[in-house]
Amino acid sequence: MASLDRVKVLVLGDSGVGKSSLVHLLCHNQVLGNPSWTVGCSVDVRIHDYKEGTPEEKTFYIELWDVGGSVGSASSIKSTRAVFYNSVNGIVLVHDLTNKKSSQNLYRWSLEALNKDSSPTRVIVSNGEYDREQFAENPVPLLLIGTKFDQIPENKRSEVLTRMAFLSEDFNAEEINLDCTNPRYLAAGTSNAVKLSRFFDKVIEKRYFTRDPSQMTGFTDRKRFNFKSLHYD
Numbered sequence: 001m002a003s004l005d006r007v008k009v010l011v012l013g014d015s016g017v018g019k020s021s022l023v024h025l026l027c028h029n030q031v032l033g034n035p036s037w038t039v040g041c042s043v044d045v046r047i048h049d050y051k052e053g054t055p056e057e058k059t060f061y062i063e064l065w066d067v068g069g070s071v072g073s074a075s076s077i078k079s080t081r082a083v084f085y086n087s088v089n090g091i092v093l094v095h096d097l098t099n100k101k102s103s104q105n106l107y108r109w110s111l112e113a114l115n116k117d118s119s120p121t122r123v124i125v126s127n128g129e130y131d132r133e134q135f136a137e138n139p140v141p142l143l144l145i146g147t148k149f150d151q152i153p154e155n156k157r158s159e160v161l162t163r164m165a166f167l168s169e170d171f172n173a174e175e176i177n178l179d180c181t182n183p184r185y186l187a188a189g190t191s192n193a194v195k196l197s198r199f200f201d202k203v204i205e206k207r208y209f210t211r212d213p214s215q216m217t218g219f220t221d222r223k224r225f226n227f228k229s230l231h232y233d
Contacts, residue, residue: 004047006061007200007207008087012109013094014102015068018147021180022094023064026196031181038068041084048200060204064092085113090141090203097146097160097177103167106144110171114138141206142173143199150179174199 011019015037024032027044046062067084091113095102144167152160161177168175174195178185186193 004061007089007203008063009090010088011064011066011092014105017094017096017102018180019066019094023066025180038066042066050204089207092143094145096148098148098151141202142171144173144175146177149177
């Protein structure tokens with residue numbers, strides 16, 4: 001096979017939310033039998049057809065960087081992870097739909113990656129309003145993926161989906177909710193598959209087909225992002 005162009009996509013989220021299982025499903029269309037904790041970073045590759053079915057169709061490698069570690073504030077942990085945040089073209093934020101804390105921590109994860117050269121503190125403030133305008137200016141494509149959807153009771157799903165819609169609005173990103181042990185959630189033709197393809201197309205578009213060089217090489221020399229405060233019920 002001829003060499004393919006590639007893009008780098010971070011997969012971020014708390015330990016235990018299912019990032020490794022998700023990446024395995026995305027890259028191999030198979031359920032990961034015995035997932036284990038990721039130490040450092042694990043990289044896998046997915047083949048994606050950009051603008052599939054059009055005259056502009058082209059095949060790319062999508063590198064999915066599954067970054068392990070806790071969301072703790074220790075500077076040593078953050079500095080260790082920072083090496084993985086260079087030259088990133090997109091970010092997948094993963095959270096456990098049964099764990100509100102993992103959803104709330106996505107703000108901290110995204111801030112850590114987007115502000116990789118700084119060490120902000122006390123980013124999240126309770127009982128406040130989140131400043132969406134700053135994130136609307138973020139040039140790095142984002143995708144939210146909620147895992148363990150199968151574990152949400154039927155009578156709670158409407159509430160969870162409403163909460164996820166607000167989260168999606170905050171990040172100016174589309175959302176996918178799934179069960180990593182069931183490939184049918186990403187089956188061809190499903191709304192989830194369409195959203196996933198649209199996200200990867202956007203990542204490739206900004207990396208290879210944008211006229212603005214500042215949007216092609218990661219986070220270098222970009223505006224710092226900050227969350228003024230956050231209200232999370």
